[in-house]
Amino acid sequence: MASKEVVKLWGFWVSPFSMRVEWALRLKGVEYEYIEEDIYNKTPQLLELNPIHKKVPVLIHGEKVILESFIILEYIDETWKQYPILPQDPYDTAMARFWAKVGEEKLLYNAHKAMCTQFEDEIERCLKEAVESLEKIEEVLIKGKSKFFGGEKIGYLDIALGWISYWLPVWEEVGSMKIVDPILFPSTTAWMENFRNHPVIKDKLPPRDETVVYFQRQKKEIGAILAAAKRG
Structure with missing residues (x-):
């Protein structure tokens, strides 16, 4: 089940893009591990996870890697059905x-x-x-x-x-x-x-x-x- 898979989020403390992902996870009550990334001295792990844009946020759900904050928001909403955030219409x-x-x-x-x-x-x-x-x-x-x-x-x-x-x-x-x-x-x-x-x-x-x-x-x-x- 999706809820039993480990959720990790790579973010940056002052980034509104990674913050919006945290808001969505918290509204849905999803437990996650937050990893702070230094965007001025990017770790090899971030560059491996997001080799195209080399940016945060990066969401890890089990073995899956999801990139780009708007895409991550939709993934979160489709994966965890409690507290729907996208309109139904x-x-x-x-x-x-x-x-x-x-x-x-x-x-x-x-x-x-x-x-x-x-x-x-x-x-x-x-x-x-x-x-x-x-x-x-x-x-x-x-x-x-x-x-x-x-x-x-x-x-x-x-x-x-x-x-x-x-x-x-x-x-x-x-x-x-x-x-x-x-x-x-x-x-x-x-x-x-x-x-x-x-x-x-x-x-x-x-x-x-x-x-x-x-x-x-x-x-x-x-x-x-x-x-x-x-x-x-």
């Missing part, structure tokens, strides 16, 4: 996958780049695209008229976008920028609070002060790389 499932991808490719990418880049024109462009994508996400919440994207309980899209509730405010602080205006995005602001304070989520978030310091260092390092690339 095929259309709703398709839409949840779509908005998860929008959050990743439009909001996360642009917010993170706006935090890191040193060039005002790029910051302005990235912030504009980030806010535009958040406007669409706000509309989804308004239409749902519920506590979470998944209704009255946390679902797949909440987990996929959960980084917004914790990491995005940190990026705003580090980058001296504002994306989530409570007046413009009241539903998103309320959702962020609900999600962040859910007992399962609240108990599995990285220390904020350390998270700020980490991204301050990342901003400096990536900013220097982006500046060098633009000059070259």
Whole structure:
């Protein structure tokens, strides 16, 4: 039985991608062993488990290796049936996958780049695209008229976008920028609070002060790389 096979997760303490996998496992009550990976000094074991992308998260279930956080979430939901996270309706499932991808490719990418880049024109462009994508996400919440994207309980899209509730405010602080205006995005602001304070989520978030310091260092390092690339 799936529940009797050993479950291991390779992650990184401040990674929202590995964190979303932990949230899903915890919501379902799945016991797992967590292995902290140093992404700046990757172990041979990680490189062997994920030779293509060489990244976390990596989920091990028995003898099976599952990669990429969104794929891992679906695997978890299909393997452990308690506390379903994906919608039951095929259309709703398709839409949840779509908005998860929008959050990743439009909001996360642009917010993170706006935090890191040193060039005002790029910051302005990235912030504009980030806010535009958040406007669409706000509309989804308004239409749902519920506590979470998944209704009255946390679902797949909440987990996929959960980084917004914790990491995005940190990026705003580090980058001296504002994306989530409570007046413009009241539903998103309320959702962020609900999600962040859910007992399962609240108990599995990285220390904020350390998270700020980490991204301050990342901003400096990536900013220097982006500046060098633009000059070259």
